[in-house]
């Protein structure tokens with residue numbers, strides 16, 4: 001059984017169902033979430049989605065980004081990194097810009113018959129036993145041999161087992177604005193993905209299939225209304241269009257880096273945001289969650305087919321190592337980098353972009369290719 005029909009829960013269900021195992025996914029919503037969140041798919045995730053038979057549908061809906069840029073606020077390009085240098089490492093040396101809310105319907109449609117998704121079923125509590133788990137839902141209890149907790153950052157499953165979720169909260173909140181403007185016209189030369197440096201007010205500019213997104217740091221202690229009313233002025237400071245920007249949607253997020261002590265508690269496996277969260281800079285949360293789902297659900301399928309539980313434990317430990325040493329480290333480095341004052345660092349990025357060998361090593365880490373070779 002899987003709690004949560006987000007990108008991670010549906011990927012885990014897909015892996016198990018494709019191996020012929022019966023899976024029930026419990027989703028609290030009456031339909032799939034449509035919230036605007038992850039928008040970047042990295043090369044190893046594209047490889048996994050290809051193995052699951054859903055890559056073509058994602059490519060049909062997304063935009064292929066072969067480069068990304070580091071830029072100076074008000075000062076143009078610092079360096080453009082070409083993902084093409086990853087060609088020896090992956091059949092997909094690019095990022096795909098596409099919202100996670102476009103992937104989840106693709107996964108839902110492609111789920112093979114042994115999997116069923118029950119909408120309107122909120123997991124309230126769980127009672128673990130040696131041989132299974134009793135899952136208490138808003139529509140009554142359901143027994144399962146194993147449970148996957150993929151119910152997001154506020155995981156009810158994690159709360160039910162009393163597991164800690166240790167880590168930190170960033171001092172500022174992040175404001176994400178979706179806009180109707182064509183930023184390629186307003187800021188000539190920008191890439192589909194842009195990390196814009198400024199010690200006082202860094203920002204990220206991301207193209208998605210339907211619009212552009214602007215990510216801005218925002219004080220942690222001011223009212224939401226105050227911050228949203230300042231947004232038109234802050235957007236005009238990104239590029240002066242001579243009129244107010246056409247804003248589609250804006251939300252404020254508090255951002256954490258937290259991780260569970262163990263991704264396996266008896267017959268319950270934790271993955272994705274339920275197990276670890278990180279800041280969104282670099283687009284690693286959903287990607288690493290999908291990697292958790294593929295690796296841990298495959299190891300669970302092995303157990304269900306008579307394999308050893310020690311292999312499953314090893315994978316669960318490895319995924320925790322990846323969450324801390326790759327995902328959290330890289331996303332925190334990205335946060336520090338955007339506030340960097342040092343000119344030497346800018347020079348380092350220029351040299352990196354001009355050196356395919358160094359760029360390849362850097363991009364392997366940035367897109368999580370290296371993380372898949374991590375040892376516990």
Ligand SMILES: Cc1cc2nc3c(=O)[nH]c(=O)nc-3n(C[C@H](O)[C@H](O)[C@H](O)COP(=O)(O)OP(=O)(O)OC[C@H]3O[C@@H](n4cnc5c(N)ncnc54)[C@H](O)[C@@H]3O)c2cc1C
Pocket residue numbers: 003004005006007008009026027028029032033036037038039040041100121122123124150151152153154155156157176253271272273274280282283284285286287288289
């Ligand atoms: C602004 C922003 C931008 C981001 N950008 C990126 C990016 O570019 N790339 C990237 O990789 N990551 C990004 N992330 C992170 C990414 O969105 C998450 O890591 C990802 O959604 C995790 O997927 P998940 O399936 O684990 O959890 P979720 O997507 O949160 O899905 C959990 C599901 O469980 C359901 N659920 C919750 N509680 C219960 C319950 N009690 N019972 C039953 N169902 C329940 C929810 O309704 C939901 O459908 C971003 C996040 C934010 C906030």
